Amino acid sequence: MTRFTKMAVAAVVAGIAATSALAQELYTPNLAYRTGPFAATGIPLMNGQADYFTMLNARDGGIGGVPVNAEECETGYSTEKGVECYEKTKDRSIVTQPWSTGITLQVLPKTNVDEIPILAPGYGFSPMMDGETFQWAFNIPAGYWDAADMIIQYLEEQGDLEGKKIAFLHLDHPFGKEPLPVLEMHAENKGFELVPIPVGLKEMQNQSAQWLQIRRERPDYVVMWGWGAMNAGAITEAVKTKFPMENFLGVWWAGHDADLKIVGEDGKGYKSISWSFPNPDAPVMQDIQTHVVEPGLTQSNPEEMAGVFYSRGIIISAILGEGIRVAQEEFDTAEISPSQLRWGLENINMTEERIAELGLDGMVPPFQTSCSDHTGNSGGWMLEWDGEKFVKASELMTANVEGYADIVSAKADEYAEANQPWAVNEDCES
Structure with a gap:
């Protein structure tokens, strides 16, 4: 083999290695809003989300050994900017997190074409709970x-x-x-x-x-x-x-x-x-302290981290992380595709035992999703301000979903009819 040929082969091998290295990540962009009139509520949520994945990357090397890239695209809660962020990120992403009901409603019609799951925890279009109709959209663990x-x-x-x-x-x-x-x-x-x-x-x-x-x-x-x-x-x-x-x-x-x-x-x-509650004694909080706070990798502060919204951000990323893990195990691959993640999000079983395994003790109620149930309907607690902080004012409550099932069905059918042709999940039997 000539010196030129050896150099060419080496270049090809190096190129493959570089491409592989670039591909070795789970790209989960977040359509964040750290600016604008909603920034005060957006910042603690984004900090909680970011810190959870930073912790997983530092502690575990990501999920299934693959780092999570939770890059933020700033929207300022603007629907127009949100759609721009979606278009900018969709080619690489395995999920989209719109972070606004207005952005969700604009992205929703694109889901059957682009086939990228929408993850909108606790927000978005309520009939998305009907997984047969909205096969690419999730508002886990509870809807409006x-x-x-x-x-x-x-x-x-x-x-x-x-x-x-x-x-x-x-x-x-x-x-x-x-x-x-x-x-x-x-x-x-x-x-x-x-x-x-x-x-x-x-x-x-x-x-x-x-x-x-x-x-x-x-x-x-x-x-x-x-x-x-x-x-x-x-x-x-x-x-x-x-x-x-x-x-x-x-x-x-x-x-x-x-x-x-x-x-x-x-x-x-x-x-x-x-549907979330801060627990400063939960193991996940200690892991974030060790792997994120102490190395100086957080944008948060102790007061914010003790609050409801920061811990909710942690739960949101934990739900996405669980969907990724379930998909990796089912399809025996660490670098999952958007369609594989959809399957993972449809097969989350967040039992009390699993919540404890994730170190989220007391921070989220148990819930389970399926191909027909894209919400999980976890229920929640009524929290009350005691003058200094929020405390639980009720036992775990659950929604009477059957009471408004007819509204869900009617609104889902109405949406599908208005957005024809609209593909539904005909294989869903659960």
Whole structure:
């Protein structure tokens, strides 16, 4: 073999090695929002997500020995920027994490074409729980309709809702309108009056008009579907107008420690349904301390890490990590494809034992997914602000999914019909 030929062969081998090295990662981009009007809530969530995968990479070399690349693409919670991020990342990604109901709704029609799973934990389009219709979309471990149902369950436990009035203070955005079908169903069936009160994106920090309406309406309860600066604005106004905080409840995205710390003791009694809970003594927190915090690899801080949203970010990445692991085992390959990850996300069985194995003790309820159930309906706890932190105010609650199954089916069929041709999973039998 001539010297030239040897050099050529060496170059080819080096090229293959380099290509292999580049391929040796699990690319799970995150459409993050660390800027804009929702940054205060986005930052702790993104930090929790990032720190979990940083910990796995440092402790285990990733998942199945393959590092996770959880690169962020900043959207500022803008739907337009979110779609740009999706298009920019989709060629390499095994999953897309849109992080906004508006972005999710824009990306959802593309899923049957691009065949990349959407992972939208606790948000997005509620009928995505119908895995036969939305075969590429997941809102594990609980959806907005689950949240609405559990909130009404909790209020019913406080007394009969017949003749009561519930104000629905919500962001005037697809996210804020999501629970209306289930809330309207319950209002009709249980005999209470539902009063929707929208908050525009430009009104989030000045809700004087909305709270003037609440004072006029004199509702028995206020249920808030808020996000970002809207939450702090609403909680501040509630305190200012002396609304009884024990009658003020929010969805899980309206249960952010920092928003309540603004009012401190005056916020005592405020509640938020949640499918996650911070446990500083969980083994995963020690592993993050050892492998991420001590080497200086986190953007977080001790106060944030003790809160609900940081720990929820950990849970979100843990769910994705579990879907990846299940797929790797099923298909006997470490570098899985998007379609293999879809199978993995459809076959998560997060038992109490598995939760403990992952070091997530007490941080998330058990749940299980299937090809027909892309949510898992984990249930959640009602959390209450005690003046300093959120504490559990209920045992684990579960949504009565059967109670709104007809709405799920009708809305899923409606979506498929409006987006023809729409491929469904005809092989799903579970």
